[in-house]
Amino acid sequence: MxxxxxxxxxxxxxxxxxxxxxxEKRQEPxxxxxxxxxxxxxxxxxxxxxxxxxxxxxxxxxxxxxxxxxxxxxxxxxxxxxxxxxxxxxxxxxxxxxxxxxxxxxxxxxxxxxxxxxxxxxxxxxxxxxxxxxxxxxxxxxxPAEGGPTAPQKATVEVGDRVHPATKGLPLEWARNDTWFNWAENPSGKVHTVARVRESTYDPGEGANGWDHPVxxxxxxxxxxxxxxxxxxxxxxxxxxxxxxxxxxxxxxxxxxxxxxxxxxxAANYKATRVTQPNQPDQLDQIGEPHGLDVADDGRVFSIGRGGGMPNSPVVTDWNDPKMGLGDGTLHVWDPKTGKVTLAGTLDVFGNKGGGDELIKNEEGLLGIALDPDFLTNGLVYLHWTPHAKIDRTAHMAERRVSRFKMNLATNKLDVASEKVLLSWPVQIHSCCHAGGGMDWDSKGNLYIATGDNNSSRFSDGYSGNNPEPDFGGVSFADARRTAGNTNNLNGKILRIHPEADGTYTVPEGNLFTGNEEGGGKTRPEIYVMGVRNPARIAVDQETDWLYAGWVGPDAGEPSTTWGPAKYDTFAVITSAGNQGWPYCMGNRQPYRDRNLPDPTQPLDWYDCGDLKNESPNNDGLVNLPPARDNNIWYSPQGGGPDFPRNADGVPSYKLEEQQLRLPWLKGGGQAAMTGPVYRFDEGSNSAVKWPSYWDGKWFTGDFYDGDQPRHALVMDPSNAGSGGLPVHAESLDAIVPAGEGGIRNLMDWKFGADGALYVQDYGRGFFTADGDSALWRVTYEGGPPTPLAANTLGKQDSAGGGKR
Missing domain, CATH: 3.40.50.880 (Class I glutamine amidotransferase (GATase) domain)
Known part of the structure; x- marks a missing residue:
């Protein structure tokens, strides 16, 4: 009534x-x-x-x-x-x-x-x-700010909160006509925003708030x-x-x-706590050079160090020295019950040549970790690494491998002698870079392994990395068509295998190749995804078995009308086997220019992203490749989602003045994409620190660098996420996963634990070392339960909490 x-x-x-x-005043609400x-x-x-x-x-x-x-x-x-x-x-x-x-x-x-x-x-x-x-x-x-629009306009509302009763069930993108205020002060972070209006869909006039425009x-x-x-x-x-x-x-x-x-x-409802202390002088007792983590179901966090030592520790770069590049690949365990760290074990890795010239530094070492799905029962851990014992100092080649080791669950010690090598392949170590490293499991027990393209873009002026000429001992180090674009090479890929109990592996159905194409010998059946450059981090959402990947782009500071797009760091939702495009195409299928022989300094034709051919003299795989497909997110030094007008052949103009930024919430500069997990809220958990259900299903993406670089939780549209659909909604995490001085400045890896807290590795402020800022952090939620409290809830049904009242 x-x-x-x-x-x-x-x-x-x-x-x-x-x-x-x-x-009289009542005690009840x-x-x-x-x-x-x-x-x-x-x-x-x-x-x-x-x-x-x-x-x-x-x-x-x-x-x-x-x-x-x-x-x-x-x-x-x-x-x-x-x-x-x-x-x-x-x-x-x-x-x-x-x-x-x-x-x-x-x-x-x-x-x-x-x-x-x-x-x-x-x-x-x-x-x-x-x-x-x-x-x-x-x-x-x-x-409201002064000077905003006064007349109704049609605009798109992004509905970022998918669980609040005011927004649950609303369209992800809600087109509607209304009068839109600009805000004198953006309330984000002080209030809980459930929906935003997308300024690119209407004229916000004076006082526009930008990409984060709460409504x-x-x-x-x-x-x-x-x-x-x-x-x-x-x-x-x-x-x-x-x-x-x-x-x-x-x-x-x-x-x-x-x-x-x-x-x-x-933001005030979250607490970021550094849980490891700085290393003791000349020791790696707390943490190695951070390069990945995994979290056991009992809360123990396993953190690997790539191979760099403490600042100013000895670095051997002389190829005649047997200790050339010898480093310590470390495994540390942080136990939440004691708050203490144990150095679980050390591997002798090739991965400590330090920085400097690209022909000296390298990114090999201990690169990735994945605890077995039954780790708390069997103690098995998988490591992705480059053993120093297998380097060839004459040929400047090494062996990369994925090995299974046994952990003592009571002592947190790694049994190095228990190694079983599942998979190995050759990598060149003459020139830096791009080793990749990330690993993760799907719900069927398949292991995904991210590998870098083992290539330099320095000799292609920071563009496609497709110069066929430089080599050492006949092995090219500047032609990513030898690796990422090669169907017969495991570098520049995301592999998918199924480890077996005896330490071997089988190949699941649905990978990109069978190994029998053109009679065999031209493809590797382990390849699930090809055409990725340097995917340090990957994550699999076991609820959907979708793969989430991010990789670092080349170094060109701006697009070239001759050679193609600038540096694009990339994120993609991968729902099936395919080719993500590198080194032929990037972003939303923006092509590079071929620079094949006889003169790599002169451009040939633009690559056709829909009809790719590997005609490199360094290719030993198929010539006709799977077509490149769109990626979901790409960003350059100019900003997020650069796009250009295209000619009749589909080639972008690559003129900066014609650039459109389709993802305005992304900024560029120094870039290194680090994908994170998809959060899954556990309603049955009684953890007091778990992140709320608001984050359920959101994809965490970030960058190694802080400042204006991306650190967001994204809402994707399931209907187009696997075909390159752009994010529907982005939520800044900078104040929650704190950036800036005293915070987590160099994001290397991040995963949620069974307790619903977020565990984050900060690489530190140097390169190829473990310095005083290298650390493991824990980000917990301190905001308490939904409101009003159950005792004050009058309805018979709690639609948010799911229980009777």
Missing amino acids: IVSLLAGAPANARTDNDVGGGA PGSADVRVLVFHGENAPDDVTQAGIAAIEQIGSEAPEEQRFSTEVSDNPGVFTPGKLEKFNAVVFLSADGDLLDADQEAAFTEYIKSGGGFLGLHDAARAEPDSEWFTGLIGSR SWCRDYEGGRSFYTGMGGTVASFGESNFRKHLSGALQWTTRLTQADCKATI
Whole structure:
């Protein structure tokens, strides 16, 4: 029902005095199981929008399922704001409430109402109410900026919160017509944003907020609940079914009919703790040169060090010295029960030649770790590494391998003698770089192994890395067509194998090749994905078995109309075997120029991303390759998602002045893509530090560097994620996984543990060493459970928490 409290109401309508009496202050939150909502609006509010809003809220309350119904009462008289009258309402809605409406006593009564557990829903113009009240600004969360658009425009709303009752079930991308405010201060990080408006889809005018433009948000505020939406500025808004769903969910939470989490993206609710100490002088007792981690189901964190020693430790670069490049590949275990670190074991790796010239430094060593799916039973751990004992100092070649080792679960010690080599292949070690390293499992027990292209782009001016000429001992080190573009080479790939109990492996069905193409000898059946450059990190979401990968691009600072795209660091959602394009194409199939013999300094034709051919003299695989496919995310020094007009042959112009940035939330510069996991919320876990359900299904992507580089949680559209669809929504993690001085500045790896906390490796501030900032961090959630607490939830069904109340 709706009861009018407007002046001149019919005789049978209730009056202001009927709203509530002068009852004494209660210890219980205001309202009762007979849920009532007060809709308050300004006396001079626009009648058409006001009446449309009143009608919509009344209908939402009266037509809801029985356990979610509420009655609605309406007033434009600020006299309703007294303690005795407000205590009758579970929530108060400000509709078309613009300007200074409440006197000091009335605001004090409203303040006390919120502090005692009342709910507030502000619609559109409510952001302009009580303009001189600092308290009301806090209740709303922000204020409109001057000079924004005034006329309705069609725009796209990104619905980032997929679990809050106000947004659950809404489209990922919600196109609608409304009047859009710009915000004087962006409230992100201080409120919990549930939806944003995408500025690229309309004209935001002066005071635009950029890619992070909140439009609906909520927060627990001084004991009560506050939900605000900037939408609802037009009559038509209140007739939209999706907007009514939005209002209905907001009202369910503000009236205490259901629980919801409005704390999940508030930065202050997270705590980042460094859990390892700096190494003792001349020791690697806490951590090696960070290069990957894995977390056991009992909470122990296993952290590997690539091979670099402490700063200023000896580095041997003389090929005539038997110890050339000898380093310590370390495995450390951090135990949450004791808070202590154990050096579990050390492998003699080729991986400590230090920095400097590209013909001196290298990125080999101990590169990846994956605990067996039954690790707590069998103690098996898989390591991806380059043994020093297998280097050929004459040919400048080495062996890369994936080996299985046995751990003593009681002592946290690695049995080095237990090694069983599953898979090995040759790598050149004359020139840096690109070793890759990441490993992960799918739900079927298949092991994914990321390998770099074992190649330099230095001799291709930072572009495609396809110069066939430089070699050592007949092995090219500047032609990625020898590796990443070669169907018969395991470098520049993501491999997929199934380890067997005896230490061997089989190849699962569905990989890119069978090994029998063209009679055999031209393909490797272990290849799942080809055409990746330097994938240091990969992750598999075991709920979908989708592979999430990121790789570092070449070094060109800007696009070239001669050679092609600039440095693109890349992320991709991979749902099937295929070719991601390198070194022929990058981004959304943007081609490079061929530079084959006789003169690599002169360009030949543009590569055809849909009809690729490997015509390199260094190719021993197939000539005709699988077509390149689109990647989901790419970013250059100029920004995120560079795209260009294309000619009739599909070749981009590569002119900077014609560049369009399709992913404005990404910035470029010094870049090194580090993909993270997809978070899966465990409702059955009783962990007090697990991240909230808001993050469920979100993909974490980041960059080695902090500052303006990406560190985000992304919402992908499942219908196009595997075919190169762009992210629908990006949530900045910079304040939660803290960047900057004193924080996690050089992100190397990150994974969630069984406790729902995020474990992060900070590489440190030097290169090829483990310095005082090399560390393992733990990021925990400290915000508490959804609100209101169960004891104060009036509804019979808790749609957010999933349980009866």
